[in-house]
Amino acid sequence: MNINFFFEVLIGGLLSGVMYALVAIGFVLIYKASGVFNFAQGAMVFFAALTCVGIIDKFGAPLWVAIPITIVVMIVLGLAIERVVLRPLVNQPEITLFMATIGLAFFIEGLAQLIWGAQVHKLELPIEDVPSEYLMNKFNILVSQFDIMAAAVCGVLVTTLALLFSRTKVGRALRAVADDHQAALAVGIPLQRIWAVLWAVAGLVALVAGLLWGARNGVQFALTFVALKALPVLILGGFTSMPGAIVGGLIIGASEKLAEVYIGPLVGGGIEGWFPYVLALLFLLVRPEGLFGEKIIRRI
DSSP, X not given: OOHHHHHHHHHHHHHHHHHHHXXXXXXXXXXXXXXXXXXXXXXXXXXXXXXXXXXXXXXXXXXXXXXXXXHHHHHHHHHHIIIIIIGGGTTSOHHHHHHHHHHHHHHHHXXXXXXXXXSOBOOOOSSOOSBOHHHHHHHOOOOBHHHHHHHHHHHHHHHXXXXXXXXXHHHHHHHHHHHXXXXXXXXXXXXXXXXXXXXXXXXXXXXXXXXXXXXXXXXXXXXXXXXXXXXXXXXHHXXXXXXXXXXXXXXXXXXXXXXXXXXXXXXXXXXXXXXXXXXXXXXXXXXTTOSSSOOOOOOO
C-alpha cells in the first residue's frame, strides 16, 4: 500500500469532515436549547449560498459586499423563523415542532428559488482548489489548499462559538435553558430571547457552510442534501454536543473516503454516499446516545 496515498485520502476525508461538522453544529445549537430537530438547516444552507451568489450575479456586487449583506439576511431569517414559526408552538409535542421544521424547509427552498432562480450558480472564493505546494514538496502528499483553508475557517468559527457559549452570559443562559426550560424561566432567563439568538447564530453557521460547499460543488438545490450528511455525524457525536459534532464529523469524513477508495472497488464502487449511514446504524446498536451524548436510563 502506498503510504503517501493513504495519508492523502485520510487528510482529505478529515478536512471534509470538518465541513460536515459545521453543518452538524447548526443542528446541535437548536436541538440543545429547544429540543427541536431543525430539519430546515439544509434549506438554510442553500438559502444562504444562493442569496450571496444571487447578490453577486444580479447586482454585480463584489464578494466582500455580498457576504455582509447575506449575514444580515440570515440573521433576519433566523429571527423570523423563531418569532413566526416556533414561538407560537412553544409547549407543543416535539413531533409537532419537527413537522413544522419540515414544512419550513420546503418553504425556504421554494422562497430561495423564487427570488434568485433555480439555475446552478458558480461561486468563486479567493481560495484556489489546487494542491498545497508545501505539503507536496515537503511530504509528497497532494492535499487541496481549498480544503485546508475551509477547515481552518470552520475551526475558527467552531472555536468562536465554543468560547461564546462557555465564557459569556449568553452561554451560561444557554446551558441553563438546555438543562431545564422551566427552571430557567423561574430564575428570570428570557427563554425566547435565547432561542432568537440561537436561530440567528444558526443562520450564520448556515451561511459559512453554504459558501464553502457552494464553492466546492456549485450553488444548487443539491446543497440541501448536505444536511443529510450531518445525520450520521450527529448520531456518532451526540445530538447535544458541539465537541461530539466535531469528532463525529472527522470520523464520518475520514471513514467515507477510506471506504470509497479501499472497499469501494471490491463492491463495485459508489459506497461513499451510503457508508456513513451504515456506520451510524451500527453505532446506534452499541451506543444510541452518541459518543458525547447524555446516556438515558430507561426503567421498564
